[in-house]
Amino acid sequence: MFHRESGVFKTTYGADMALYPLPIAKWTIIALGVIFVGIVPFTVHEYYLSILNLIFIAIVGALGLNILVGYTGQISIGHGAFMSVGAYTAANLAVKLDLPFWLTLPAGGLMAALIGVVVGMPSLRIKGLYLAIATLAGQLIIEWTINRVPAISGGAQASIEVGRPSLLGFSFDTQGRLYFFLLFFAVLAIVATLNLVRSRIGRAFVAVRDQDIAAEIIGINIYRYKLLAFAISSFYAGVCGVLYTYYFGIANYEQFQLIVSIDYLAMIIIGGLGSVLGSILGAVFVTLLPIVIRILMENVGSLFFTAAEMANVISGLRLGVFGGLIIFFLIVEPEGLNRLWRNIRSYFRVWPFSY
Amino acid sequence: MREDLEFAFALLMSGASIGLMYSLIALGFVLVYKATDAINFAQGEFVMLAGMIVVTVLGFQSPLIAAIAVVVMVMIGFGFGLEKVVLRPLLGRPVVAVIMATIGVAAVLRGWGPLVLGIETRALPLPIGDEPIHLGPATLPPIQALGAVVAVLFFVVFSWFFKKSRMGVAMRAVADNQQVAQAMGINVERYFALAWAMAGIVSALGGVIWGSMLGVDVQLALVGLKVFPVVILGGLDSIGGALIGGLIIGIVESLAAGYLDPYVGGGTKDFAPYVLMILVLMIRPYGIFGRRQIERV
Numbered sequence: 168m169f170h171r172e173s174g175v176f177k178t179t180y181g182a183d184m185a186l187y188p189l190p191i192a193k194w195t196i197i198a199l200g201v202i203f204v205g206i207v208p209f210t211v212h213e214y215y216l217s218i219l220n221l222i223f224i225a226i227v228g229a230l231g232l233n234i235l236v237g238y239t240g241q242i243s244i245g246h247g248a249f250m251s252v253g254a255y256t257a258a259n260l261a262v263k264l265d266l267p268f269w270l271t272l273p274a275g276g277l278m279a280a281l282i283g284v285v286v287g288m289p290s291l292r293i294k295g296l297y298l299a300i301a302t303l304a305g306q307l308i309i310e311w312t313i314n315r316v317p318a319i320s321g322g323a324q325a326s327i328e329v330g331r332p333s334l335l336g337f338s339f340d341t342q343g344r345l346y347f348f349l350l351f352f353a354v355l356a357i358v359a360t361l362n363l364v365r366s367r368i369g370r371a372f373v374a375v376r377d378q379d380i381a382a383e384i385i386g387i388n389i390y391r392y393k394l395l396a397f398a399i400s401s402f403y404a405g406v407c408g409v410l411y412t413y414y415f416g417i418a419n420y421e422q423f424q425l426i427v428s429i430d431y432l433a434m435i436i437i438g439g440l441g442s443v444l445g446s447i448l449g450a451v452f453v454t455l456l457p458i459v460i461r462i463l464m465e466n467v468g469s470l471f472f473t474a475a476e477m478a479n480v481i482s483g484l485r486l487g488v489f490g491g492l493i494i495f496f497l498i499v500e501p502e503g504l505n506r507l508w509r510n511i512r513s514y515f516r517v518w519p520f521s522y
Numbered sequence: 523m524r525e526d527l528e529f530a531f532a533l534l535m536s537g538a539s540i541g542l543m544y545s546l547i548a549l550g551f552v553l554v555y556k557a558t559d560a561i562n563f564a565q566g567e568f569v570m571l572a573g574m575i576v577v578t579v580l581g582f583q584s585p586l587i588a589a590i591a592v593v594v595m596v597m598i599g600f601g602f603g604l605e606k607v608v609l610r611p612l613l614g615r616p617v618v619a620v621i622m623a624t625i626g627v628a629a630v631l632r633g634w635g636p637l638v639l640g641i642e643t644r645a646l647p648l649p650i651g652d653e654p655i656h657l658g659p660a661t662l663p664p665i666q667a668l669g670a671v672v673a674v675l676f677f678v679v680f681s682w683f684f685k686k687s688r689m690g691v692a693m694r695a696v697a698d699n700q701q702v703a704q705a706m707g708i709n710v711e712r713y714f715a716l717a718w719a720m721a722g723i724v725s726a727l728g729g730v731i732w733g734s735m736l737g738v739d740v741q742l743a744l745v746g747l748k749v750f751p752v753v754i755l756g757g758l759d760s761i762g763g764a765l766i767g768g769l770i771i772g773i774v775e776s777l778a779a780g781y782l783d784p785y786v787g788g789g790t791k792d793f794a795p796y797v798l799m800i801l802v803l804m805i806r807p808y809g810i811f812g813r814r815q816i817e818r819v
Contacts, residue, residue: 487632487633
């Protein structure tokens with residue numbers, strides 16, 4: 168990832184698709200592993216760890232959405248709702264049946280995948296803007312259902328409290344411990360996505376995105392792959408929702424409203440559509456942005472606003488800046504931060520003799 | 523029996539008048555889609571912005587008519603500017619890009635609007651009194667009646683515009699086939715900008731009427747979410763469809779609230795339109811009056 172290539176010498180498809188493009192990439196992975204497992208959790212302050220934890224959760228969700236939007240070219244404005252499906256499934260299982268996280272987590276994901284397929288059904292008949300509207304309807308209907316059906320939402324306030332996840336008697340109850348819990352799933356999601364997109368399925372997704380008719384002619388079953396994309400993507404979203412639930416210790420539908428769907432769309436647009444690294448960069452960027460805005464406003468904004476106004480000002484600023492960034496990246500750099508990073512790398516590929 | 527009928531009639535009337543008010547906002551959406559093939563996810567935010575501008579201008583002790591004039595001018599300018607800055611660079615890009623750009627616009631308006639024009643909820647009083655209007659057994663708040671009248675008025679004006687006027691015909695040509703329209707000497711870019719400006723006018727009046735009914739704050743933008751069932755049902759590119767779709771959605775909403783709410787504990791109003799919309803998408807995605815030009819996959 169960080170190594171400097173001297174050129175492109177790949178002569179086979181196998182080499183081009185390899186997980187490690189060069190032997191040195193393994194060393195990068197090992198170095199990153201040492202930093203994130205061995206150094207960061209023991210040296211960084213708890214507050215920053217909590218931010219990292221949020222980033223890990225966001226990475227899972229952004230990867231899922233990117234599989235659908237970036238790789239398969241289907242739009243979804245309903246991912247916030249899919250997360251809430253995962254979150255409430257896991258919370259109900261954990262509280263009512265007292266199941267451990269390694270059962271509730273896949274269960275939440277599978278339930279979200281099921282609902283995702285149902286909401287994605289219209290994609291078989293319609294596409295583009297109609298699909299956007301259909302998933303928007305899915306978001307609103309799921310939100311409404313969860314809010315109104317006490318059997319799902321646990322009655323008052325539509326929220327369910329869950330305990331911290333634990334494994335073999337070891338409880339992930341502090342930010343430092345949750346860090347390992349969430350890091351594991353973030354890495355799992357990254358590796359799974361990397362492997363998915365270079366497999367037969369991933370390439371079929373890209374074919375459907377680029378030209379669905381051509382894809383059908385070369386023998387790709389579009390119906391199956393579109394639904395599969397919805398299933399995989401909402402599975403990720405469901406897992407992301409479960410992770411949020413365990414992280415906050417509560418499942419609450421307010422964490423998964425329409426605005427969350429837009430946040431995640433912002434992540435993959437800013438990060439880069441159709442790229443794993445882009446999803447990660449987008450998740451980091453979008454998670455850090457409100458924190459940076461808050462710090463900035465708390466230091467500078469107190470000159471202009473009273474403390475009571477501050478909360479409104481911060482949330483307004485955050486939304487406004489997100490919207491601006493979405494528009495900016497769509498117009499100026501549709502491939503997002505990932506493209507900027509690639510530009511930097513290809514510049515250094517031939518540096519200092521660029522001619 | 524008689525009371526049942528009267529109850530149903532009252533529900534129908536209030537549903538129809540609310541529905542016509544939805545049509546008013548849906549009109550702005552349809553105008554843009556008809557001419558430019560762009561989906562405007564920020565329609566509700568347009569309405570919110572217009573409402574905020576009106577109350578801000580009224581805050582300077584100006585007469586209502588002046589405030590409405592100001593907001594119409596500002597929204598026209600806003601429509602032109604938006605088309606120039608955001609939509610034109612995205613010409614020829616996938617439809618998903620345009621959708622996301624308008625979502626971005628919606629976020630910008632929702633974020634900055636209240637910061638610049640005021641966060642708190644403000645009332646927008648219109649000089650029409652609040653004496654309810656009696657129509658047989660049904661009573662209507664005057665603001666709903668006014669909204670319905672304005673919606674029908676706009677419907678008549680725009681129907682004439684697209685059928686008869688030179689500009690309207692040119693706009694339909696642009697919508698139908700951009701290249702051919704250009705070859706016939708129609709300035710496509712100008713008509714794109716014009717469509718957005720017209721959406722601005724409709725939103726300006728929508729903002730006045732909805733703002734007067736609900737009060738002006740960020741929540742006003744949520745009314746935009748009701749636009750989608752209306753336009754899907756009526757057909758995305760049909761002005762008559764927006765009117766009929768609005769009527770049906772309003773009536774469905776009102777009947778659901780009247781007959782289903784007692785059983786499920788309220789809130790079916792926010793639910794029924796979307797269920798209807800999903801059904802329409804499954805069965806007849808181009809709506810009642812829309813062009814049957816949907817690319818099936």
